[in-house]
Amino acid sequence: MRILALGDIHGCAIAFDALLEVVELRPDDTLITLGDYVDRGPDSRRVIEHLMELHQTHHLVPLMGNHEQMMLEARDSKNMRKMWLGFGGDATVASYGGLEAVPWSHWHFLEKKCLMLWETETHFFVHAGSHPDRPLSDQPENCLLWDRFETAIPHESGKIMVCGHTSQKEGLPNNRGFAICIDTWACGSGWLTCLDVNERYIWQANKYGQTREFSLDELP
Numbered sequence: 001m002r003i004l005a006l007g008d009i010h011g012c013a014i015a016f017d018a019l020l021e022v023v024e025l026r027p028d029d030t031l032i033t034l035g036d037y038v039d040r041g042p043d044s045r046r047v048i049e050h051l052m053e054l055h056q057t058h059h060l061v062p063l064m065g066n067h068e069q070m071m072l073e074a075r076d077s078k079n080m081r082k083m084w085l086g087f088g089g090d091a092t093v094a095s096y097g098g099l100e101a102v103p104w105s106h107w108h109f110l111e112k113k114c115l116m117l118w119e120t121e122t123h124f125f126v127h128a129g130s131h132p133d134r135p136l137s138d139q140p141e142n143c144l145l146w147d148r149f150e151t152a153i154p155h156e157s158g159k160i161m162v163c164g165h166t167s168q169k170e171g172l173p174n175n176r177g178f179a180i181c182i183d184t185w186a187c188g189s190g191w192l193t194c195l196d197v198n199e200r201y202i203w204q205a206n207k208y209g210q211t212r213e214f215s216l217d218e219l220p
Contacts, residue, residue: 010187011041035065035127039088128165
């Protein structure tokens with residue numbers, strides 16, 4: 001069984017589709033998506049629809065990102081809506097044709113199906129970061145959604161953290177041994193990354209549908 005982690009999609013449906021095609025999902029795979037499915041890219045609606053389909057057909061573990069949190073809070077808060085629109089939420093609104101046009105099923109998926117953290121015996125998966133001295137079962141939400149990768153230090157559990165959130169503008173994962181960041185700026189001029197955690201193998205696709213692959217251990 002493969003444990004696959006997939007970085008910040010940010011509305012880049014072409015890259016998402018191309019990446020899943022080259023990864024060739026198997027029935028016994030576990031796919032952990034690390035949040036930030038919406039905003040900035042052109043097709044947040046299609047990305048959410050595809051995630052909902054995968055949730056029905058495969059073992060998908062969707063995590064919450066700070067952009068999903070902002071989108072959820074924007075429903076009821078004018079201040080948050082203004083902040084969210086400035087963080088790329090305007091692209092999400094455009095993809096739906098208005099915030100009021102977001103289907104109930106999409107809100108339900110984001111609010112009820114997205115987890116804050118998921119772990120295996122050797123790794124744990126979060127959107128942004130973690131508090132190093134608190135158990136994984138008792139992590140502050142602010143750390144999980146907003147921490148920057150450059151401030152990460154090893155967690156007390158000894159497990160390797162796999163995260164996104166802090167975009168790596170050169171388009172390559174950042175492997176610090178105790179932590180791996182796979183937000184590789186898909187919505188910019190970078191790539192969308194999928195990591196086979198156990199085999200340490202990388203697949204990438206960009207917003208034009210181009211793909212490439214390599215071993216994590218080939219990186220500096």
